[in-house]
Amino acid sequence: MSEKQLLKGNIAIAKAALECGCSCYFGYPITPQTEIGEYLSLEMQKRNLAYVCAESEIAAINMALGAASSGAKVMTSSSSCAVALMQEGLSYACSDELPIVLVNVMRAGPGQGYIYPSQGDYNQSTIGGGNGDYQTIVLSPCNVQEVVEMTYKSFYMAQKYRNPVILLVDGLLGQMAEPVNFINNPYEEIDNSSWRLDGAKGRPSREIHSLEPEQNKLNQHILKLSEKYRYIEQNEQDFEEYLCDDADIILTAFGTMARVAKAVCNHFREQGLKYGVFRPKTLYPFPYKRLRELSIKAKLFIDIEMNLGQMLRDIRLGVLSNAQVSFVGKPVGDWLKKEEIISAIENIAKECHASL
Amino acid sequence: MIKNFIISGSGGQGVLSVGSILANIFMLNDLFVSYCPCYGAEMRGGAVNCEINMSDSELLCVQNDKVDFVIALNQTSFDKFISKVKENGTIIVNSSLAKINKTRDDIKYIFAPLTQEAMKLGNIKITNSIALGVLSKILGNFTLDNVKLAYEKILKNKAELIQKNIEAYLVGYNYIQEKDCIQCQ
Numbered sequence: 001m002s003e004k005q006l007l008k009g010n011i012a013i014a015k016a017a018l019e020c021g022c023s024c025y026f027g028y029p030i031t032p033q034t035e036i037g038e039y040l041s042l043e044m045q046k047r048n049l050a051y052v053c054a055e056s057e058i059a060a061i062n063m064a065l066g067a068a069s070s071g072a073k074v075m076t077s078s079s080s081c082a083v084a085l086m087q088e089g090l091s092y093a094c095s096d097e098l099p100i101v102l103v104n105v106m107r108a109g110p111g112q113g114y115i116y117p118s119q120g121d122y123n124q125s126t127i128g129g130g131n132g133d134y135q136t137i138v139l140s141p142c143n144v145q146e147v148v149e150m151t152y153k154s155f156y157m158a159q160k161y162r163n164p165v166i167l168l169v170d171g172l173l174g175q176m177a178e179p180v181n182f183i184n185n186p187y188e189e190i191d192n193s194s195w196r197l198d199g200a201k202g203r204p205s206r207e208i209h210s211l212e213p214e215q216n217k218l219n220q221h222i223l224k225l226s227e228k229y230r231y232i233e234q235n236e237q238d239f240e241e242y243l244c245d246d247a248d249i250i251l252t253a254f255g256t257m258a259r260v261a262k263a264v265c266n267h268f269r270e271q272g273l274k275y276g277v278f279r280p281k282t283l284y285p286f287p288y289k290r291l292r293e294l295s296i297k298a299k300l301f302i303d304i305e306m307n308l309g310q311m312l313r314d315i316r317l318g319v320l321s322n323a324q325v326s327f328v329g330k331p332v333g334d335w336l337k338k339e340e341i342i343s344a345i346e347n348i349a350k351e352c353h354a355s356l
Numbered sequence: 357m358i359k360n361f362i363i364s365g366s367g368g369q370g371v372l373s374v375g376s377i378l379a380n381i382f383m384l385n386d387l388f389v390s391y392c393p394c395y396g397a398e399m400r401g402g403a404v405n406c407e408i409n410m411s412d413s414e415l416l417c418v419q420n421d422k423v424d425f426v427i428a429l430n431q432t433s434f435d436k437f438i439s440k441v442k443e444n445g446t447i448i449v450n451s452s453l454a455k456i457n458k459t460r461d462d463i464k465y466i467f468a469p470l471t472q473e474a475m476k477l478g479n480i481k482i483t484n485s486i487a488l489g490v491l492s493k494i495l496g497n498f499t500l501d502n503v504k505l506a507y508e509k510i511l512k513n514k515a516e517l518i519q520k521n522i523e524a525y526l527v528g529y530n531y532i533q534e535k536d537c538i539q540c541q
Contacts, residue, residue, distance in 0.1 A: 006380050006391065006509075176418060177376065177391040179383045256418070263416035335419045 007180045009147050009173040010035035013103055016151035017075050018043060019185050022101070024050040024072045026063040028082065031115040032171040033105035036077045057082040061089030061102075068098040069208045071196025073155060077103035079171075080121050081112055084129065090164050091130025094225065095210035097195075099158035101151075102136075103167045105174035108332035117171030118332040119255060122310035125166045126284045133222050135229045137165040137236070138283040140254045144178040150281075156187035161232060162195070168283060170255045170306070172335060237287040240279045243269065244294055247276030248356055249349060252291075252315050253304040254280055256335070261304050263338045264345065273356060283311070291318030298323050300352045302345060305329045306336065324352075357412050359495075360420050363487075364405035364437050365429030365450075370484035373510060375406035378488060380506035381498055382410045390418040403432055425494075427487050429470065430454060448490050450483065466490065466532070473527055482524035489528020 007015070014036045017025070025044060027037045037053065044051035050067070054060035060076045068074045078086065083104045093100050104125065108116040125138045137157050141150045147169065154165040197206055212218040242262055244250060249268070253261040258279035265275040278294060280287050295301070301319055303312045309327045316325050328344045330336050346353075361378065365371045372393050379391035393406040407423065409415050422442040428434040431454040434447075438459060441447050446464040449456075452471035468490055474483040492498050503525060507518045 004383055006376065006383050006389070172392070172418070175393060177379060177393075178415075179389060259414075259416045259418070262414075266416075337419065337421050338417050339421065 004179040004181055006177050007144055008035060008175060008177045009144050009169060010105065010175070011039050012144050012147045012180055013077070013151050013167070013169070013174075014039040014043070015182070016148045016185075017101070017155070018047070019182075020073065020152055020155040022049075022073045022075045022155065024052075024064070024067040024074045026052045026054050026060040026067070026074070026076050027078060028054050028057050028060055030057075030079045030082050030107075032107055032117070032174050033077050033079050033103065033169075035174075036103065036105075057085040058089070061086040061093075061100075064100045064102075065089060065093055065096065065098055068093070068100050069096070069197050071192045071198055073101075073159070074099070075101040075103065075155075077105070079105050079107045080109050080118075080124070081107070083121065083124065087124075087129035088131075090128060090136055091132055091134050092210050093164045094130075094134035094136065095132065095221070096208050097162040097225075098164070098208070099155075099162055099192075100164040101154045101158050101167065102164055103151075103154075103169060105169045106171050113332065115171070116333045117175075117306070117335065119170060119257065119306035120310070120331065121168060122254070122283065122305070122307060125168050126286070126314075133226060135163075135232075135284060137161065137163060137232065137285075138168050139165065140168050140281060140283050141173065142240075142254075142256050142258050142279065144173065144176065144180050147173065148180055148182065152185045152187055156190070157236070159190035159192065161228060163228070163232075168255070170257075173256050233285040236282055237285050237289055238281040239287040239290055240277075240281060241290070241294075242277040242279075243274075244276035244278055244298075246274050247294075247298055248274045249300045249302065249352060250276045250278050250294055250298045251302050251304055252278045252280075252311070254283060254311055257304055257306055260336060260338055260341065264304075264341045267338070267342055268345075273353060280311070280314075286314045286318070288314075288318040291315070292320050295319040295321040295323045299355075300349060301325045302348060303327045303329075304336065304341060307331060358415075359410050359425070360423040361408040361410075361425045361427070361491075362405055362423050362437055362440055363408070363427045363429075363484075364403070364433030365427075365484075366432065367402050367404050369404070369429045370481060371404045371429065372406055374484035374488050375408055377485075377506045377510055378491070379408050380509050381502050382408070384502040384505055385498070387412055388415045390415050392418055403436065405433065405437070425491060427491060428454060429483060429487065446494060448487060448494075450487065466494070468528070468531055470528070473531065474524060477520070477524055477527065479520060479524075482521055485521040485524035486528035486531070489525040489530075490532055491528075492525070493529045493532040 268275040382389040450470040451467040
């Protein structure tokens, strides 16, 4: 254990990536994540690792595909509108089964939007804009300490499942500094010698490509991928819950918004109302299982997001009982404040409060 | 216990560096802390600010409508952030670059000629550290050792610069002691 350091989220990502043995970084600068590339441009050169400031995000993701094919640990990072450019590459990486870590430090959209923070890429990350039956794993940290832990986990899961992993970070969190305890990477190394393209000397040649003209083979390939996704859904759902055991009303939120939700929950608890907070840590696979269990007892779910209700769809899919589902949100800019959320909830939950 | 702070001024006044030093001091005191610099289309000479939150339990709200303390290093930031001070909160104003003017009677004002004091020390760039000294005196719970450590973390091995900033910090710290200090009881 090293001593605590005050680190910006972006720098924490870069440091943790090096700790994981990331040997290739490809990226193009964009606010609010430019510090990741800035930090790595210096540190990777010192360590004789590959840092490429690509000419575009499309180039960056395709460089990542190439390097990952050779078995290198690869990361690229970008933000919202530029991650949109990478969607084709992600679909290829899923079909090619290539471990790539993509960090998206979100800014405001749609279109060019602006650099204001937002959580508007939930759908882009969990559903995606690429073609075909594919899934990317999506992790969502809520503080800088977790940024470090989830960067480790992203590299591990990418290697373990041979699949792209998106680390989805709020713009606020990328820019914000908090004390971090730089723990050692707890995950084991994954052996990739059975598939990487490292020269066929002394063994039969290998190919990695997504093109498959033969219908049966293509079907089998997609079904095999699908089996992997079902396995991930069964085994990797992760979440945090706060005072949910006896809760009548459960607030749902991801990323840093979940922290504000906890403050709101504390406020209502002080009034004797049984509130709780449920925070998905994996956005894909979404923790439906636990949400279903919670919905047996809870009467009302209020989803809080810095967008206009993207995770809301998953909350509705997860809540199987008669519990109501409601929403508080705002598209971009200054984070929703505790007071704003409280006054919105007082309207939404008036009847429910009266019945408790 | 939660306390929040906004430090504001113009680009080049060391707003973000001193914010980061304040956050480091809280960290060295084993408190939870968050440091959010404004980021955007700010340019050199434009307005800069950062928000620091400190707590003895997990920090849940890192952006707040109102804060306990504001440091305003110039007129623009004084005008902009006066409304952000909580009732009974405190604003520390650099009276070298802002007019002494009290528009609210529900907050405490501390006017100190920070830039002039920095010039007396021969370096206008340490205005920020004088401001930190003033704030520190009001908060009253930092040890000088931790202040030094925080400067060392940010300024690394620039011993001379660290020394100069500590000197400035102490000027600010003692400024409040020496002068009539009714506003900050």
